Amino acid sequence: MKQIFILGRNPELSKAEILAYADTRNLEPKEILFEENYLVLELNTQIDIQDLGGTIKSGEVLSEGSEEEVADYINKEDLFDSDKFTYGVFGNVDEEILKEKFKSEKRKAVLKHGRQRMKSQGGEKFEIPKSDVCFFLSALDDKFYFGTLSQEYDYEGVKSRDMEKPVRREELAISPRLSKILINLAGAKEDDLVLDPFCGIGGILIEALVRGMKVYGVDRDANAIKGALSNMSWLKKNFKIMKPYIIERRDARKVPDKQFDAIATETPLGKIVRHRPNRQEARETIENFERFIMPLLKYFKSIKKESARIAITFPKIREAGVDCSLVEEETGLKVVTGPIFEGRPGQFIGRDIVVFE
Ligand SMILES: C[S@@+](CC[C@H](N)C(=O)[O-])C[C@H]1O[C@@H](n2cnc3c(N)ncnc32)[C@H](O)[C@@H]1O
Numbered sequence: 001m002k003q004i005f006i007l008g009r010n011p012e013l014s015k016a017e018i019l020a021y022a023d024t025r026n027l028e029p030k031e032i033l034f035e036e037n038y039l040v041l042e043l044n045t046q047i048d049i050q051d052l053g054g055t056i057k058s059g060e061v062l063s064e065g066s067e068e069e070v071a072d073y074i075n076k077e078d079l080f081d082s083d084k085f086t087y088g089v090f091g092n093v094d095e096e097i098l099k100e101k102f103k104s105e106k107r108k109a110v111l112k113h114g115r116q117r118m119k120s121q122g123g124e125k126f127e128i129p130k131s132d133v134c135f136f137l138s139a140l141d142d143k144f145y146f147g148t149l150s151q152e153y154d155y156e157g158v159k160s161r162d163m164e165k166p167v168r169r170e171e172l173a174i175s176p177r178l179s180k181i182l183i184n185l186a187g188a189k190e191d192d193l194v195l196d197p198f199c200g201i202g203g204i205l206i207e208a209l210v211r212g213m214k215v216y217g218v219d220r221d222a223n224a225i226k227g228a229l230s231n232m233s234w235l236k237k238n239f240k241i242m243k244p245y246i247i248e249r250r251d252a253r254k255v256p257d258k259q260f261d262a263i264a265t266e267t268p269l270g271k272i273v274r275h276r277p278n279r280q281e282a283r284e285t286i287e288n289f290e291r292f293i294m295p296l297l298k299y300f301k302s303i304k305k306e307s308a309r310i311a312i313t314f315p316k317i318r319e320a321g322v323d324c325s326l327v328e329e330e331t332g333l334k335v336v337t338g339p340i341f342e343g344r345p346g347q348f349i350g351r352d353i354v355v356f357e
Helices: 011-024 065-076 096-104 155-164 176-185 203-210 222-238 280-305 322-331
Strands: 001-005 030-035 037-042 055-065 084-090 109-111 116-121 127-130 133-140 143-152 192-198 214-219 244-247 260-266 304-317 334-343 349-356
Touching: 001 011, 011 037, 011 055, 011 176, 011 334, 011 349, 030 133, 037 133, 037 260, 055 065, 055 192, 065 143, 065 280, 096 109, 096 133, 096 143, 133 222, 155 176, 176 304, 176 349, 192 203, 203 214, 203 222, 203 244, 203 260, 214 222, 222 244, 222 334, 280 304, 280 322, 304 334, 322 349
Parallel strands: 084 109, 084 133, 192 214, 192 260, 214 244, 260 304
Antiparallel strands: 001 037, 001 055, 030 037, 055 143, 116 127, 133 143, 304 349, 334 349
């Protein structure tokens, strides 16, 4: 089957997440289309996008071929079982075929443009129509693809889980979206033992537990650990969490060797910065970070399974970022994905996301 993915605000990162997820589960992904904010993959099984952090809608390709073939399909199928509805269209082909179809069928179908306008980190604006049904219509080299986007990311569910947990740390905590992305990039599967060696109040651990993974989290800050433990007991009470978790106050250098299946973590990016660092300050911060993280990565390599992956964030300040080839040289790890930049306009410190094996 061919699955369509409408990607979130960082399409490159979302795509890497989907491919990692598909590879981990042997779904044999083959890229058909990747443009702007959408991706079409051939897969042997459909992916449930609630497992992903970076995909907002998804569906299956229902028709492909020449423009006429796809138009024929659209004209003969019902597409939506109602005489009055709103619809949105994603993809690079305009919606004329659909408009004509609904008009000739005398159905009250109102085309919605993006009521939510989403800005990608590259600055382009994507339209996210709020409508009863969403279609996908796109073309590449004279080949047309059409589908209905019936899967929608459960923003409300994820947001309420995030907002209702008893301990929150706005400035330091990672979003559920990025937590899920790191877990998937690390190749973690249900039942795996996942380590977060800088767990803070447990953002990544929560998302891994919800997915049926076992987790081990450490942080050297006693308050963070207290917060993480409160969050975990709340999670266990309110969600069906069957897998065990261990959370300890400990330095990341002292994590016991449990031959972890995956490591997903957001590193301390340094002090919270209140002004834009100059080039010199940026360089110095990165060099300090490299001195801190190199021995740790070498250590993490020794406590994980050989094929296990480490998905990690590195600070990126102005143009200064961690030298990944140096990390490879010093630690013996190999970069499998990235660095992929993740940041918001106006932020002083962004992140590079890198996956090592
Ligand atoms: C960016 S925060 C992680 C936030 C976390 N993802 C969350 O959801 O709260 C980085 C964490 O690393 C911890 N940390 C810094 N150095 C450490 C070390 N050497 N060993 C263990 N934890 C450390 C800090 O206390 C901080 O909580």
